[in-house]
Amino acid sequence: MENKQRRGNDVENLYDLGDGSGTRFWDDVWLGDTPLKIKFPYIYSIVADPGKTVSQLWSSDGWRIDLRRSLGAEELVEWEQLLADLANVHLSTDRDRMRWKLTKSGQFTTKSLYREMTFGGIRDIKMQELWKTPVPLKIKIFVWLMLKGRIQAAHRLKKMKWNGDPLCKFCGAEEDVDHLMFKCAPARFLWCCFRDVFHWDHVPSSRREFMNILMTMGDDRAIIFLHVISAGIWAIWLVRNDWVFNNKLLSNICHLPHKAVSFLIQWRGLLPEKLKVEVDGLKDSLLASIRASGPN
Numbered sequence: 001m002e003n004k005q006r007r008g009n010d011v012e013n014l015y016d017l018g019d020g021s022g023t024r025f026w027d028d029v030w031l032g033d034t035p036l037k038i039k040f041p042y043i044y045s046i047v048a049d050p051g052k053t054v055s056q057l058w059s060s061d062g063w064r065i066d067l068r069r070s071l072g073a074e075e076l077v078e079w080e081q082l083l084a085d086l087a088n089v090h091l092s093t094d095r096d097r098m099r100w101k102l103t104k105s106g107q108f109t110t111k112s113l114y115r116e117m118t119f120g121g122i123r124d125i126k127m128q129e130l131w132k133t134p135v136p137l138k139i140k141i142f143v144w145l146m147l148k149g150r151i152q153a154a155h156r157l158k159k160m161k162w163n164g165d166p167l168c169k170f171c172g173a174e175e176d177v178d179h180l181m182f183k184c185a186p187a188r189f190l191w192c193c194f195r196d197v198f199h200w201d202h203v204p205s206s207r208r209e210f211m212n213i214l215m216t217m218g219d220d221r222a223i224i225f226l227h228v229i230s231a232g233i234w235a236i237w238l239v240r241n242d243w244v245f246n247n248k249l250l251s252n253i254c255h256l257p258h259k260a261v262s263f264l265i266q267w268r269g270l271l272p273e274k275l276k277v278e279v280d281g282l283k284d285s286l287l288a289s290i291r292a293s294g295p296n
Helices: 074-086 111-117 127-134 137-147 155-159 177-183 185-200 207-215 219-246 255-270 273-295
Strands: 003-005 014-016 099-100
Touching: 127 137, 127 219, 137 219, 137 273, 155 177, 177 185, 177 207, 177 219, 185 219, 185 255, 185 273, 207 219, 219 255, 219 273, 255 273
Parallel strands: none
Antiparallel strands: 003 014, 014 099
């Protein structure tokens, strides 16, 4: 039986589940609209091997999900719901196949993504500079989704009937996209560093304020800006997920901008030669801002 499901952080694609060998059971979106690790956080926290694929957990006798300990009350409720959701899943002998939703052929094209790209309901020419920015494709897609408010922050997951904690792990406030990416203390600290680097007169506190800054830039400047800022946005997301899913607490707030710097170093090879010197200078300015902010 072929099950067509959405996969990824709301990325516009469809996933045809075949034999389950190419789909990670807990991490990929293959059953419903969210990863199972988010829908069933209590069970996920005690699974013995969270990296298994769907096929590795399936047998002719049913699902084989090994847990590290016995179930508590909250975990038992999740377990029963998980088994109910899995009851109608059937694998085939075909390979798993991912298809792009925005084209009839199912093949990804940047043109189809351009057409879909909007901000506030209106196509924004400046947003198209994102697709010219020399960062990995998954980063471009994530930043685009973030600016559209479509990443899986707790506030959005709650609307999708997620039973996890809707509050920010860092400060206890309601975690919507603007809070997570701009207003919470760790993110705010990173944006203050970026303010020093780009010589802004204020720190953006929302996606709209971010777009207002972007709209003032020429095309080449916007690409450089997005290259650097994307490293920070991705760093915020990974640090947040480390805490939410792996209980890895950010021990020093300076580690967040340092993580952004590490991405800039990794992505340097993607830059055209004419931009490397300027981006290197911005990276050095970011490091100087971190050093001036306190011990790291």
